[in-house]
Amino acid sequence: MDYLCSLRIISNYILIFIMNRKHFLIAITIASMACLNGCKSEKKATAMADTDQEVIVDSVVSTELKTDSVVFKKKAKGAECKVVVDFPQGTTELDRNIKAFICDLLGKSGPFGLMQDEKSNVTYTGDKNNGKAVVNFFGEIYAATMKQSWNEIQELNENSEEPMPYSYEIEIRLEEQTDQYVTLSINTYSYTGGAHGSSMNYSINFAKTYNDQVAYTINQKMTQSIQPLLRKGVIEYFKEQGETISDADLNNVLFIDNNTIPLPAMSPVLTTKGLRFEYQQYEIGPYAIGMVNFTLPYKDVKGYMTQEATELIGNY
Known part of the structure; x- marks a missing residue:
């Protein structure tokens, strides 16, 4: 445990203060793995039988994804954290799978996801239908991690200027939806020292025809x-x-x-x-x-x- 703690302190003090391409490619890999874990390979949309127009319209209405925006904010000396999630409100298979994706993504994200391994992932075991509980759970962990890391850096800088406050933000928003798919956007920003912060902005699709994440769209x-x-x-x-x-x-x-x-x-x-x-x-x-x-x-x-x-x- 002492070794891991020391490694994290050294990483915070040196690696994070030097922005380089290699670290960001690792972060991208982590994010892509988190997303692709939710995909089922070689899915094929189920063909719909010929049916009357009224039934088709009813089917489309029933698959509309409805969300509620849940926000977590916390600010303390040396650390700020913000989590915003458009959390599904329904109980359909599509709703359940998107909720599971959100919990999985938040468990693999965070201000120091760059240096995490699989053992560092956080699993939410509470009620996944309670959006506020989910967002608060991860928000508190992010905020505590930021604060602890900032304190460690400050201790190393005993006689030097106080480090800039650390900050971490993540937003998972409902970007748009059609009769066939849902588009979610994921935007993150992290500042943990150095000349500038780091960001990731990307989106994913969930298919309404089979209620799961769409695999890679290009051959x-x-x-x-x-x-x-x-x-x-x-x-x-x-x-x-x-x-x-x-x-x-x-x-x-x-x-x-x-x-x-x-x-x-x-x-x-x-x-x-x-x-x-x-x-x-x-x-x-x-x-x-x-x-x-x-x-x-x-x-x-x-x-x-x-x-x-x-x-x-x-x-x-």
């Missing part, structure tokens, strides 16, 4: 063939940021090997505007370029999508 064997679309999307992202970048410039601006932009660690997400690609800090470029994201129209990207994903977008 990952097509990474090479989809390169023209990925490069076009990244160039468009820079354009929206007020930067003019040519296709030839990308190889020098981005952290990529063999002139190939990788697919994002987090699955591209279904939206009503198209398929959105979201890259995290340091995933394909330096901190200064921000979190690259862009949306490709379904008419352009549909041929690269998995069967599961194309079944959910219908005739786009």
Whole structure:
């Protein structure tokens, strides 16, 4: 226990104060594993029998996801914490699976998730239908962890200036929903010393046809063939940021090997505007370029999508 405690103190004092690409890629891996644990591979939407229009309408209404926004805030000397969750209010299979996902994600998140291993994950064993209890449970753990770590750093800095307050925020919001799927957005921000904080912004889909998380939406064997679309999307992202970048410039601006932009660690997400690609800090470029994201129209990207994903977008 003393060894682990010392390791955490040293990590806080040194590693967290030096933002580097490797650590952020580890964080992305943790987040992607947390999300993909909820996915069942090779799911196929169940074909609906031909039935009358009135029955179909009733079915759509019954699968509407309703949520209640639950907020936890705590501020103390040296530490601030905020957790916001749009928590499902129903008892359907879709509601239950999203609640389980939220509990699992919160248990694998937190201000120091970067340095956690599987044994550090927190499991919520209370009533998963009580959104306030779930959010308060994890919020209190996050706040206590931040406060303890800040105190440890302050003790190491006996005769130096008091460290900046630590902060951690996570939001899980209902972004949008259609008759076929739900889109949840997950945004986190953590400051634990150093020149700047760190963020992760990504989204996931749950299918209403089989009430579970959608697996990776792009056929990952097509990474090479989809390169023209990925490069076009990244160039468009820079354009929206007020930067003019040519296709030839990308190889020098981005952290990529063999002139190939990788697919994002987090699955591209279904939206009503198209398929959105979201890259995290340091995933394909330096901190200064921000979190690259862009949306490709379904008419352009549909041929690269998995069967599961194309079944959910219908005739786009």
